[in-house]
Amino acid sequence: MPYIDPHTHMISRTTDDYEAMAAAGIVAVIEPAFWIGQARTNVGSYRDYLSHILGFERFRASQFGIQHYCCIGLNSKEANNEALAEDVMQILPEFASKEGVVAIGEIGFDEQTALEEKYFRLQLDLAREMDLPVMIHTPHRDKKRGASRSMDIIMEHRLAPQRVVIDHVNEETVREVKERGFWAAFSIYPHSKMTAPRMCEIVRQYGAGQLIVDSACDWGISDPLSVPKTAMLLAEQSISDNDVHRVTYANALTAYGQSGQMREADWATAAIDQRARYDGNTVLRGGQDPRVEADN
């Protein structure tokens, strides 16, 4: 079964991860722009980061047969550095208009400060201008209130809920997200956020209609195989194949496909295109033979 992992920070992952993800059936990943673990001090490093996830990281993924897409945005933590935030806002339109950008994100609240709210709102306007979906990062602390507030603000800015994915949802927040018509994404972490067994319960209770599973894998303890592992567990718990397919593939494609930048044909038709070539051995080192995949 093919899978999409719609929330991955591949810039912090190894080639072993890419190999394992491709072997497990992941055909496409989405890399939201986010904090990199250490605060950036100037717009130049932000610019290079955005270029990197849109450029070299996309190429690296393609060499393992994985299609790589991005979300562009200023994350909530760094929105608190006003000087940086102002400069980053200036360059976002340029990056948001690039190929392979499927949403503005991940944006939203961290500590729920006034500056976070200011740049959250400005980026919602940018999403409307650029006609892009939005990926919302819900805060880890005071999550319930932060999630509600995020959805209130999105509605104030007249964005259609079916064009917005609320991420890092849990048992506490899923009902409101679903009832208000948003996509609800669950980051399946080995220890925190959401776990696969809890996910099974949620799919049973709420149905697969608006739910999306992702790994949110980054530089912390996280598992880039969360999506296929969760799919297997769901199937073992007798969730129907169709529902498993929806939460681990189809819903993410529908939500982010609204950007016009992500189509099944991207990975289904051509095993090799100009960008996704296997014959270039640029991620290989001397002595390794490039892996060659047969055409679909």
Place this chain on the structure above:
Amino acid sequence: MSTTTDVTQRITLLRDWLAHRLAAEQLAWIDEQCTRIATSPAGSALPVAIGLASRRTGKQPLMLSDEERAAAEAARPGLDTSAWSVEQVARILFVLASYAGAEDSFAARLGARVRSGEIGEQVALYHGLPLYPQAVSVLATAAEGIRSAVQPIYEAVAHRSPYPSEQFSEAMWNQMVVKALFIGSTLAPIQKLDERRNADLARMLVDYAHERWAAGRTVSAELWRCVGPFGDRYMDDLLRVFESPSNVERQSAALALSECPDPDALVVLESDPALWRNIRNGRLDWHTLKQA
């Protein structure tokens, strides 16, 4: 050399290609972007237009008619658009449009656009190298492309373009050729490959072959194309390849020997009369070798 007149002429050339391939509203969008870019070359109009180009125009292959190709050749000798697509033409057009507004900052602006570009944008902007004014001033940006670890970007500079042979120093040229083999790319699409062969390049390539052989690996048969004229220094290597069980390798050694100044080369070639005949009558050359 290139002047504002050239740029205007090239803008017209590219716009004509788009006019024959896009719907009226798409073309209107292109024109609107060009006006905005020319009015404010340092503003956000240029990066955003470059980004949106593929969404607005689609990415279909350009495929010039014979007539258009002739006009292109007249305007810019050596220009080869066979690997271009429509959105790439739009992106190059936008960069050229920014020249009208601010000539002296053109090279810096191009460099910034390339560095912030995703792969598709970089490929497009590098395809435009032969069309940019002040060819020397964009040399540093071209060199960055040759250093890229991303094969399509490397090839956008090196392949099917008159720019490298016109502008690259011998050192840059040699790096480019060796790198092609290193990243698994090919030499045949490099323009003026034969004209710019040199002794230093031949030595680098033979060293590279020795390194690969020592590791129990093979080298591309194309490598010997740049060694032939200096083959008198590398007769042992050419003989080794000539004796290879691989037909393509044997043929590549024969082609190299046919250009080799050492009189013994002829003796070797005459040991395989059928092969030697194919080379003399032009049935086998570096372009047909691949299919052999």
